[in-house]
Amino acid sequence: MRKYILDLTVAANEHLREGYALLKLTQGRPLPSMLPGQFAELKVEGSETTFLRRPISINYVDEEKNEVWFLIHEVGDGTRKLGAMAPGDTLSVVMPLGNGFTMPASSDEKVLLVGGGVGTAPLLYMGKKMADMGCRPSFLLGGRSAGDLMQLDMFAELGDVYLTTEDGSAGEQGFVTQHSLWGEGQRFDRIATCGPKPMMVAVARCAQERGIDCEASLENMMACGLGACLCCVENTVEGNLCVCKEGPVFNTKKLLWQI
């Protein structure tokens, strides 16, 4: 898939809640095609401590407005500067990068997409692409409390939404892997997950116990994002693989996680 260095313009920057920005970027003409689960490397301007680009998942593509969206959790100076961008600002974006999630083979495949925290970001675009092909995915989204769960209206348009919060302020109380959906004998053909590693490991365990194929999206620290520097490797059954190129999405059977 061809990669590009694009100078994109901020069309909107919505502060969904404290510390989270939804950056909508455009170039006024069609964007390159992107796969759900792929990411981009965003250049940060005006941060003295940020030297490298920042890898951020593709959250959504609005094909009518030629917009690509990034959901940014402000955890350090780089993401804070990205979160502070204003409409009309431009930024350099290298994309699309990485492999992406496996798409269902047919529209009647039942797919469960499990996200935690900002890890829900790539699942929205995955849901959209599935809806485009006539699939209706199930989303299982978790957070500490109700405020952590973002873009719920959009998720609900694309599929069935199940929620958990640790404090019980939305959905069922507990972690995503404690949701009653796992006990209902609901049969899924495939699971995809993105979020904090302990959550993804627990989801992979649930999947393994039920004999369901599971893919996880990893967030190793990256330098080039292009498979050139070998900084981002994950040790797998095939040896060290680049998360930026051979990932970020891996079948959990390939990973050497203690499931």
Added chain:
Amino acid sequence: MADLSVNIGGLKLKNPVMTASGTFGYGLEFSDFVNLEDIGGIIVKGTTLKPREGNPYPRMAETAQGMLNCVGLQNKGVDYFCEHIYPQIKDIGTNMIVNVSGSCCEDYAECAARIGELERIPAIELNISCPNVKQGGMAFGVTAEGAASVVKAVREAYKKTLIVKLSPNVTDIAGIARSVEDAGADAVSLINTLMGMAIDIEKRRPVLSIATGGLSGPAVKPVALRMVWQVAKAVKIPVVGLGGIMNARDAVEFLLAGATAVEIGTANFIDPAVTVKVARGIDEYLERHGCSSVREIIGALEA
């Protein structure tokens, strides 16, 4: 347009801009961003006789104006390179140069000999300066005797252009450059990364898996420039300068200090198209200064 071509120990480059090993993959990773043929030379990933898994993750730490890495020469070995990678890169219309590493003189020589059989690889860059592997690597590059012994062994086994990459983690880099020249190198390149460290104060642990790593990027440029200047005065063979080059201005500084060509490393991560921009920028500089050839500015630093 000025004449940008230069000659590195028998190897003709169409312009003085090359890519630094370990930062540009095999070139193919960047083919969507730049026309690879517009780069003077592409120095591919470090290759060793036997496959190497490299060091565990984490292998990277961002620093002020730079980064540390401890990749540790992960590569699939020279046989894999010859069989699977060479066929993919041999027809790229520029100098494809292999960076060769090892842990003993015999390994270096054998690996170099294997690469020597490949018709479309006109040169190797001998890495005697990797700070991230326990045995060998930098160990050879830190003494004049060690450096000379490995260069002699490789010189006997390899007949094409031999560039030797020097470590900056030494007290007398000019002395090492001279011993490498005497041992038969056609050119030297410098600098490899500077050994450094980063600490996570919350965990009270080193950030990198093996504690230390090599520093690269703009942070090292003044050190690199000083070393290139010293070495260029000390040897007669061409010097290839690198370390922290981000733009044409940085590259011109190295040329003025005495480098015949430059390599660009970490900057490729921030702008994957930086190489061709630097080549174009050097041309603009030459035009602005009324030079018809880049060779007019090599070592043209006024005292």
